[in-house]
Amino acid sequence: MGEHNPVLQVVDIWKSFPGVQALQSIDLSVFPGEIHALLGENGSGKSTLMKIMAGVYRPDRGVVFVDGSAMQTWTPAVSQQHGISPIYQELSLFPDLSVSENLFLRQGQFIKKGIVRWKYIEQQTRVLLDYLKSGSIDPRAKVESLSVAQRQIVEIVKALAGTRARVLLMDEPTSALSLEEVDNLISVMRQLRQDGVGIIFISHKLEEVMRIADRITVLRDGQHIESGPASDFTEDSLIRLMIGRDITHVGLRESHATGEKILEVRNIGRRGIFREISFSLERGEILGFFGLVGSRRTDVVESLFGIGPVETGTILVDGTPVRMTGTHRALACGIGLIPEDRGTEGLILSMNLAENITLPDLERTFPSRMINRRQEAVIAENICEELDVKFGSIRDLVDSLSGGNKQKIVLAKWLLRKARILIFDEPTKGIDVGAKEIIHHLMDDLSRKGVGIIMVSSELPEILKMSDRICVMAKGRIVGQFDAADATQERIMRCASEIAG
C-alpha cells in the first residue's frame, strides 16, 4: 500500500442524464496497491462513476488524471492503454476459444514468426493463473465450459496478460459467486494488491467489503459523502452513510390488501438458481421483493410468469395448482409481467403504440379475430389517457416515447388484459423522479382496484414506500419476510447483505 501518488484520479466530476443529476462534484483517487471499495445505494451514482473511470461515459465537467497528468481524451481504448481495466463477468471473452487463446489472441506474444506458440501461451497462462491461485482452471479449456466465477478470473487474468493492468475496475464482482468462489476471488485480489495493482470495486456486500477493502468511499444521491480507511467504519456506520440520516419509515402507504389469497407459492425451486421459495400474495396487496444483485429475484418472478421452468414445488392461483408451461398459461391465470428490460422484453419498439398495447389481449379485443384498426386506436387511446401517456399519435412507433411513458405503455398492455396479478421487475429503473411518482401512483391505484402486485426492486426507499409486505432474497433463497410496520432500511439491508443478527 503506497503513499505514492494515485494512479488514477478523478476530480470534480459532474454527470447528468435526462432528468437526473447522476454525479455532483465527485473526487476519487485510486492508489497503487490499494483495494478501494465504492459503496452506495442504487441511484447513488457509483456505477456511473465507474463507467466514467473506464472511459465509457464522458463527464459533463471534471478531469481524469493518470499518474498526475490530466487526460485530454478519455475513451475505453485510451483507458485500457493506460492500464485501467474494467472487469466484466464474461462479456469480452470468446466462448468457443480456449482460456489461453482468449488471453493472448491480440497480443504480440501470441505468435513467433507468424506461428502460434501454443505451448508458450499455455505456459504463460498457467503462470498467471497460478499466480492468482487459480491453477485449477485449465488453460486449454474452452471458455464456454467454465463457470461464471472462473470466467471472471479469466477476465482478470486477461487484464494482466496484456498491457499490464494497473487499476482494475470491478462492479459487483462477487454477485454470482458461491462462498468458496468468493474466497478465491478475494485471495486473487489480495495477490494483485501485493503486486501494486490498484483495485476499485463496487459491492453491496458489506461483510466482504470490511474483509478486504483498504479504503472505502460512500456516495449518496450523486454526492460524495465520505472517504477513509476501512478501519474508520463499521457495517452499521456504512449503512447509515449509504442511506442517509433519516432511517425511519418514509411515508407509509395505506394497504389495500383484502386478505384473500390470490397467489400462493410453495417451495418452488430450480436447480442451481433458486430454491425453497414460498410466499403468498393477497388481492390488493403489494409485495415487495428486495435483494442485491445476484439474489435471483428476476428468475423467481419470471418463473411465475411461465418463463424458465419450475422444477420443484407448486404454484397456486386462487387455490388451484397451476403448471406454468408457458407465458400463455400465466396470462390465462391473469398474471402479467412488466419486465426489467423495457426495450427488448416489454415492448416491440418497431411497432406502434396501439399494436403494442393490444398484443397480449388480441383475442378478447377482437373476438372475431379480425383486426379493426380504428377500434384498436380508440381502445389504445383510452387506456393511454387513463394512464396519462404523453404521445403524438397512437400510430407513432413506441420507440419515440420517453422512458417513463414507455413504461406506461407496458403497463397499458396489462391493464387492457385486466391482469389480476402484476409482476413489476424494477419498475422505475432509469426513470426520472417525476415519472417515478406517477408510476407509484398508478401501482397504488391498481392495488386499490384489487390487483395483487409483486414488485421487484433494488431501491430501498421504493420498497419501503410501496410495499405492504417485503420479501428479502439473497443467493436464490428467501432470507427474510417483513410486514411494512416492522421494516426499516437497516433491517432490510442487513438481511439482504446476510449480516447476522
Add this chain to the structure above:
Amino acid sequence: MSIARKTGARNRESAHGRWRAWQHAHSWELILMGILVLELVLLRIFTPQLLSPSVLLGISINFMEAGIITLPMVLVIISKNIDVSVGSIIALVSVVIALCIQAGLKEWQAIVCALVAGSAAGFMNGVLTTKMRIPSLVVTLGTYSLYRGIAYVILGDQTYHEYSESFITIGRGNLFSVVPVPLVVFAVLAIVFAFVLHKTTFGRKVYAIGNNQKATLYSGIRVDWIVTVLFTIMGLMTAVASVILTSRNASTRGNMALGMELDVITAAVLGGAIISGGRGTIAGGVIAVVVIGLLRNGLYAQSVSPEIMKIVTGSLLILSLLMPRFFDSGRKLSLK
C-alpha cells in the same frame, strides 16, 4: 379532456398526413409497381404479341405454382425464418399422389393424401425448428435433401404419368373456358393470405414474432406454436402447388421443381419481405410474382434458355437485397 384528446389525436392525422404515411409505409410496393410498369412498356416494345389478354392468361400458368408457395413464404420470412425445402416437398407430394393413384384410390382421395403429406412435411420442419432450437435454414437444408431423397427412393429414374384426363384439367383446365384454374387458385389464395396476414390477429402475431420474438413471448403469445403452424401451412400450400404442377405436366418425376425454392424466395424477397424479419406484404409478393413471371415469359419469347433465366433469377435475388442498402446506409453488420 378526454374528448379533446380523442379528436385531437384524430385531427393530427389529417388526410394529407395519412396519405404521406401510407406512401412511406408502402414505398417498396410502389417501387415494384413502377418496375412492373417499366416491364410492360418494354414488353410492348419487344414482344407486343405477349400483351394480349388471352396470351397473358395462358402463360400465367407457368408461374402459378411458385406464386402459390410465395404466399406462405412471405409469412415465414416475416417471422424471421426461411424454408428452402419447398421444391423437395413438391416432389415428395407428387410421389404420394402417384402412389395413391397407382393403388387405385380415387383422384380426390389422392389429393387429400397429398395435402396431408405436405402438411406433415411442413410440420416436421416446424417442430425441428422450434422444439430442437435448430436454425430453420439448417433444418430445411436437411429436409431439402431428405424429402427429395425419399421421392427418389420411391420413384428412382422413372416418370409416372398415368394421370387421367379429369386430373389433368386441374392444371390445364380453364374456368369459364377463359381463366386458367391455377390462376384462379392463386388469386383466391392470395386474397386469403392477404386477409390473414394484414387483417387478422394471427397475422399481427406473425409480424410481432419477426420484430421481436422475446417481447412477443413476454406478451403471452405461443411463439413456438405459431411458427410451427406457419411451416405446416407452408407444407400445405406446397402440396396444393404440387397437385397443380403434377396435373399440369401430367407426370411425376424425381427432379421436378428442382430449384423452385430459388424462385419462391426471390419473389418473396423482391416483394419486400426482409430476411431479418418483421417486414413484408402479400401485395408486394404478388406484384413480385407477376414481375418475375412476366420477365420469364418475356425472355422465353426471346428464346432465352432456362439456364440464362437462372442467372437472371439469381441476380434478381441478390439485387433485391442489395438495393435497400443504398437506401438505408446505416445497416448494421450481420454476417450470419
Add this chain to the structure above:
Amino acid sequence: MQVARGNGLESRRLEISSIRLMSTILFILVLMVVVVIRNIHFLDSNNIRAILMDTAILGIAAIAQLVVMLTGNIDVSSSSIMAVSGFSAALLMKSVHTVNPLAALLLGIVLGIMMGALNGALVAYGRVPSIIVTLGTLSIYRGINFIISGGGWVVSRDLPDSFRTLANGSLLTIPHLLLAFIIVALVAFFSLKYLRPGRYLYAIGSHLENAHIMGINSYRIVFIVFAIAGLLFGLCGVLWVSRFNFAQSNTASGYELTVIAASVIGGTGVNGGRGSVEGVVLGAFLLSFLINAMNVANISPFWKMAIQGLVILLAVIFDSYLVSRKRR
C-alpha cells in the same frame, strides 16, 4: 448455504468438439464393422481406392465449407463453382491438346477464386446474408456453366491423356488427387491451428461483436475466406473432371448438399466458431464410405440423397442436444 452450481472444473474432457470427434470415429468404426461382416470382400483394392478418391474430393470441398462456416456463414454455391472451374479446364484441354494440364488447373483455380471473391464481396461488403448470396450465385454460376458448355459435354476422347493424370496419375503410388487432398488438409490444419488469421475465424464465428471490439477486421477476413473457399472449390472441380475425364453442364449438380453434410457430420457448428479439419476429414470419409458401401450392397443410388438429408438432420439434432446439456 450455497446454491448448487455446475462445476466446469474438469470439463475439458467433456467439451463438445471432443465428443463430436469421438462420436464420428465411433460411427465410422461401427459402419466398417457392419459392412465388413456382411461382405468380407468389401475392402478390396478397387473399393478402397474409390472410397479414398471420393473422400479426397469431398474432403477438399468440405474443408472449404468448414472455413466459411467457422465464420458463421454458409456457401451453397460450391457445386456450381466446381462445375464452372471443371468445365473450363476441360474446355481448355480440349481446345489445346498440348497445353500443360497444370495450366488448366490454374485456370480452374483462378476462376474459383473470382467466383468466391464475388460471394465474399456481397456478403462482407454488401451485407447480404450468405444464404441469399450463395443461393443466388448457385444459380448464376450454374447458368454460366451452361453458357460455357453450350449444354454439351466434353468426353474422354476429346481430352488428351495428360488431363487424366492430373487427378489419376500417381506419385509414389499415391494418386495425385489424394496427394492434393492431403496437402490441402495439412495446410488447412496448420493454418487454422497455428496461424493467427486462422484463429480469427473462430473468434468471428464465436462472438462477432467482441471480435470487432478487439479490432479484428471481420469484413476483410470474411471476404478472403469466401475467396479461399472458391479457390478450393475450383481445385475440386478441376480434379473431379480430371478424375472421370468427363465434364458436362450439370457436373456435380446437387453436390453442395453432400459437402455441407460432410462438414456438419464432422462437427462443424452451424452458428460458427466450432469445427475442425480433423472432424471434417472424418466426416468426408464417413460419408464416402457410406455411399460406397451402399453401392456395393446394391442399394440403389437414389438412397444417397435421402441418407444425406437424414445425416444432416441427425448431426444437427445431436449438436443441439449437446449444447442444451451444457447449458446450466
